[in-house]
Amino acid sequence: MRKEPVKIKEVEAPVRSGNFEEVILGYSEEEALREAARCLQCKNPLCSSGCPVGIDIKTFIHKITQKDYAGACSTIRQKNNFPSICGRVCPAEYQCRKACVLTKRGERFATPEAINIHFLERFAGDYGMNNPANRQSGAKCIDAKAKKVAIVGSGPAGICCAGELARAGIKVVVYEGLHKLGGVLRYGIPPFRLPRNILDYEIESLKKMGVDFVPNFIVGRNKSVDELLKEFSAVFLGLGAGIPSFLGIKGENLCNIYSANEFLTRVNLMSAYKFPKAHTPVNIGKSMVIIGGGNTAMDAARCALRLQKMNGLNPDTTVLYRRSEVELPARRLEIEHAKEEGIKFKLLVKPEEFLGDEKGFVRKLRCLQCELGEPDASGRRKPIEIPGSGFEVDCDIAVVAIGLNANEILTKVTPALKVDKYGDVVVDENTMETSIKNVFAGGDIVGGEGTVIEAMGMAKRAAKSIIEKLCNQR
Ligand code: FAD
Numbered sequence: 001m002r003k004e005p006v007k008i009k010e011v012e013a014p015v016r017s018g019n020f021e022e023v024i025l026g027y028s029e030e031e032a033l034r035e036a037a038r039c040l041q042c043k044n045p046l047c048s049s050g051c052p053v054g055i056d057i058k059t060f061i062h063k064i065t066q067k068d069y070a071g072a073c074s075t076i077r078q079k080n081n082f083p084s085i086c087g088r089v090c091p092a093e094y095q096c097r098k099a100c101v102l103t104k105r106g107e108r109f110a111t112p113e114a115i116n117i118h119f120l121e122r123f124a125g126d127y128g129m130n131n132p133a134n135r136q137s138g139a140k141c142i143d144a145k146a147k148k149v150a151i152v153g154s155g156p157a158g159i160c161c162a163g164e165l166a167r168a169g170i171k172v173v174v175y176e177g178l179h180k181l182g183g184v185l186r187y188g189i190p191p192f193r194l195p196r197n198i199l200d201y202e203i204e205s206l207k208k209m210g211v212d213f214v215p216n217f218i219v220g221r222n223k224s225v226d227e228l229l230k231e232f233s234a235v236f237l238g239l240g241a242g243i244p245s246f247l248g249i250k251g252e253n254l255c256n257i258y259s260a261n262e263f264l265t266r267v268n269l270m271s272a273y274k275f276p277k278a279h280t281p282v283n284i285g286k287s288m289v290i291i292g293g294g295n296t297a298m299d300a301a302r303c304a305l306r307l308q309k310m311n312g313l314n315p316d317t318t319v320l321y322r323r324s325e326v327e328l329p330a331r332r333l334e335i336e337h338a339k340e341e342g343i344k345f346k347l348l349v350k351p352e353e354f355l356g357d358e359k360g361f362v363r364k365l366r367c368l369q370c371e372l373g374e375p376d377a378s379g380r381r382k383p384i385e386i387p388g389s390g391f392e393v394d395c396d397i398a399v400v401a402i403g404l405n406a407n408e409i410l411t412k413v414t415p416a417l418k419v420d421k422y423g424d425v426v427v428d429e430n431t432m433e434t435s436i437k438n439v440f441a442g443g444d445i446v447g448g449e450g451t452v453i454e455a456m457g458m459a460k461r462a463a464k465s466i467i468e469k470l471c472n473q474r
């Protein structure tokens, strides 16, 4: 008889929605062993084909069944440097779990029968983190004096590339524009999804391996790429995509309308989540409206609701999205969690105009109801407005979370760096080298799916090319 999937423990919604503590508690050893034992150890393991970096999933799960947790962790680390992070944030329902042979075919997302690969990855990753003796260490330098690489940006792409190079014995300096390290993992994804000690641990490990970090340093302002190339043998650009898109509708300049990036940065990076220990540098309203349906929108909504509760307000946070539930691009788990926590969803809705009071503060959002038409270029059915369906939603704080574009500070002042029409840096897909010799790029700045694991995959490819190049130059 087929065994039931092992459920993951979570903090109850009424409790967790009043704080920023981690929601998912992870598998115990006994639970991980039971879940790993469900894996069929397929001859042709489809799961790995669904992983953007091709982790040997079958082997790491087998190692868990053998109680070789350190081995499981190092199997994952061969392809993915940060299993504790990816085990918490990867959209596995579109990736490895969807490809798992146990998932029902023809479904849009993985079905519950699929092995909980991401939770097992988290279990193995956390084991590695809590037993540092099992961690890989840096190798001897190829040539410490001559080989130095500069990395711009400390998000997943930057820190993954730094780790790969440091392990090959190359001296690395990471320049970060913000005062804290980690990119979106720090300022975007809230601590209830990714506790900060995990990110801190990975960064500390890199420091121990000899990686230098220079925060508050904007390449393109404090130093140019040309100047870096005089000092370093190669440069890796992991600049990310932090420029928000706006709706472009009337009233969008009213007070208390935030971009999701600004809102989340204020909450996560500027410590609003520590309320009342830290004074909250973000306005909280009685009726908070989040526009969008991706991970960013879910994070903003769940933060908003938590802050309402922590500030003694009745929680009233609504997500407005222009398509239906099945098209919501966010991770399924985040959508479920958001609903359990009391976030309301108004679907098939198109914002038309923000309405304000005499002092210039937003008060309402006028919307139109939509229905779904034919699929558009993205393959998703297009929302079509229903004439005469207008209605108003109360809204004293709005957060616009409809997409992010490439960071431009560096690319704008580096004319030799080829970018496409979206401002994304153009690279050779195999080597990740840009139009400037010895300058490589990866992560959101080159486009793609916009996931942590994909950013890391690109960074790994770039690091491999850099290492090959530097070795050949010896
Ligand atoms: P980033 O993480 O954006 O890091 C880029 C870094 O470069 C930043 O720290 C920036 O300050 C720095 N920088 C930029 N320009 C310069 C410069 N000129 N000089 C110095 N430093 C510079 N993905 C998932 O897989 N799962 C999720 O659950 C998920 N949730 C998300 C939630 C939110 C709110 C957001 C915004 C994104 C989410 N994503 C998720 C997407 C994922 O976080 C990104 O794909 C990933 O962070 C990209 O990594 P990166 O290193 O390319 O860029």
Ligand code: SF4
Pocket (backbone or CB within 6 Å): 038, 039, 040, 041, 042, 045, 046, 047, 048, 057, 058, 061, 099, 100, 101, 102, 115, 117
């Ligand atoms: Fe195990 Fe599923 Fe991979 Fe088969 S496809 S090896 S069952 S995780």
